[in-house]
Amino acid sequence: MSLPPGFLDELRSRISLSQVVGRKVTWDRKSNQAKGDMWAPCPFHQEKTASFHVDDRKGFFHCFGCHISGDAITFVRESENVGFMEAVEILAREAAMEMPAKDxxxxxxxxxxxxxxxxxxxxxxxxxxxxxxxxxxxxxxxxxxxxxxxxxxxxxxxxxxxxxxxxxxxxxxxxxxxxxxxxxxxxxxxxxxxxxxxxxxxxxxxxxxxxxxxxxxxxxxxxxxxxxxxxxxxxxxxxxDKGRSLYNHAPAREAAGKGNALVVAEGYMDVIALAQAGFDGAVAPLGTAVTGDQLQLLWRMGDEPIVALDGDKAGLAAAMRVMDTALPLLEAGRSLRFALMPPGQDPDDLIRAKGPEAMQQILQAARPMVDLLWQRETEGKVFDSPERRAALDRSLRAAIAKIQDPTIRRHYGDAIKEMRWQLFRPAPPQRRAKGSWKRDQPTAPLAAQHSALAQGAVEHEMREAVVLAVLLSYPHLLERVEDALERLEMSNEDHTRLRDAILFRYGEDTSDLRGEIERELGGELLEKLFSQRHIALVPALRAGGDAEMAAACLKEEVAKLLAWRGAAQELDEALEDFDRGSDEATIWRLSQAAEARNNAVRSMHEDTTQYDVGPNGARMSREERGALDDLLNSITFTKGRNAPQ
CATH class of the missing domain: 3.90.980.10 (DNA primase, catalytic core, N-terminal domain)
Incomplete structure (x- = not known):
């Protein structure tokens, strides 16, 4: 049987030699997966040293001991002891390619x-x-x-x-x-x-x-x-097949194999201008948005191609489409970077105006894909309300959820979390003039500093653990508390990682949520959570617990966490105001807030045996309410007589 021209080239472009060989060998630690430079003991003769070399980019292997060499087809023939056509059929099945009809x-x-x-x-x-x-x-x-x-x-x-x-x-x-x-x-x-x-x-x-x-x-x-x-x-x-072809494919592949940057431009003239300026690893799609097949071709040439599109609105939109196509296909060591041209210019314009040096600077400043994702979701938007911030969180989670690799998905989540903190972190308090307010500055009494409100952090952490444990045991309940869980700021890093991992799977199949998170974060974190003594005492988590009981438990614990956070935030804001140097009007406002709180308590039908209501409407325990009372009373006695009438 003869194979049509191009079939074997297509087959070699779809498979990874390192993956084919990796089934038969254990890679040596001197291997560099990012560069496709892999070493192992030779599977064809007995040896202990790593003399068997695979160049994944070129699709070629060679043993410096027994001197066997070849491509993926040769490796399968020799390792599986099969003929040429049978080896081709084995690899074609792996690459999801249909063998030519035998007629x-x-x-x-x-x-x-x-x-x-x-x-x-x-x-x-x-x-x-x-x-x-x-x-x-x-x-x-x-x-x-x-x-x-x-x-x-x-x-x-x-x-x-x-x-x-x-x-x-x-x-x-x-x-x-x-x-x-x-x-x-x-x-x-x-x-x-x-x-x-x-x-x-x-x-x-x-x-x-x-x-x-x-x-x-x-x-x-x-x-x-x-x-x-x-x-x-x-x-x-x-x-x-334009979705599986690239302009300047062969020369760019050769240049990338020599270590040159692999650059994805928009059109023919951009590629020509780049290559004429010394950037020989330039390619372009052919009249369409970059496809998944073209990305796979690019990653066969280089692990991190640079997408260099026009610096206008259309170019940025094209970059976003490339990002959306790439997210589900990301693998460890394989990603994209984005070099955005100055407004109104393409690579050809930039090179002719300022020379290759300017283009080199743009390529060196290429941004990782996570930066582009953050830019798309935040640029030109205002996040001045909890609802808008929640909408941002949801859109980011939806984008990250497209990533199939759990490790990469987790790292994207960590990067987004850091960017979010940078965006929403509170401004540092302004430095006051030396000596100002020093004499009259009120200080929270020692009793308030060591009150139940401060000590409530321990209870807060325990309630977080209950919420996380219940959700991991009854993942279908996530839909009921997803919005509230977004708003909760966890008290420690372990809880934050678990909360984020749970939220990232919202809307997906969560039937094996605990198993998926254990595979992503490791069993130690879950073992630490479920081994806590108070977790074992939660009725919904004990033998015989049911979903209805779990739902009631989850609702109660989330409500208490939100109430505690409201009380803590109220006290923190009061302390921050005084630390920054509040005037008499601020003191008077707080005293009025205390009076408004008392009026609100009388009008609310709450559980009078356990709960009170704060000025912001948050439920809190009476012990926690007392901490705020101590502060307000000390303020009233110290400065209240100076309050405006």
């Missing part, structure tokens, strides 16, 4: 693809010749203004399609069947029943080659400013 038509199809490739090569030559004619003078002037000399035109095989066409007539005149010209995407059937017409007319032509260097398509830039489309690409054909 007489397979050879005919392979021959047809070869014939179409030959037609495309003839078209490349014809378009290049047309660029030298008088009809192409305007096109040559345009290319010269863009900085392309004769050597550049030859390197990039740039051509021209005359306004009246001519490619179809030329190729059929050379004996190429009209059907082959149409199948190659160079011409199309007329709707009116006439002769086929050229797809490319009045355009500068850019040949598109695949990873093997074969011409598979063309891109054409219109010279007429009123053309219906500024850029026109070949339609998808038996040779060309």
């Amino acid at each position: 007489p038509q397979a050879k005919a199809k392979a021959d047809r693809r070869t014939q179409l490739a030959e037609v495309m090569e003839q078209a490349v030559q014809w378009f290049a010749l047309q660029l030298k004619t008088g009809a192409a003078s305007e096109a040559r002037d345009y290319l010269a203004r863009r900085g392309l000399d004769e050597a550049a035109l030859k390197r990039w095989e740039i051509g021209f399609a005359p306004a009246q066409g001519g490619a179809f007539k030329h190729l059929t005149g050379k004996g190429v069947p009209a059907e082959h010209v149409i199948a190659a995407g160079l011409a199309a059937e007329s709707d009116r029943g006439g002769a086929p017409y050229d797809r490319f007319r009045g355009r500068i032509i850019f040949p598109i080659r695949d990873a093997r260097g074969r011409a598979i398509a063309f891109g054409g830039r219109a010279m007429d400013p009123n053309a219906r489309a500024k850029y026109l690409n070949s339609p998808e054909t038996e040779l060309f």
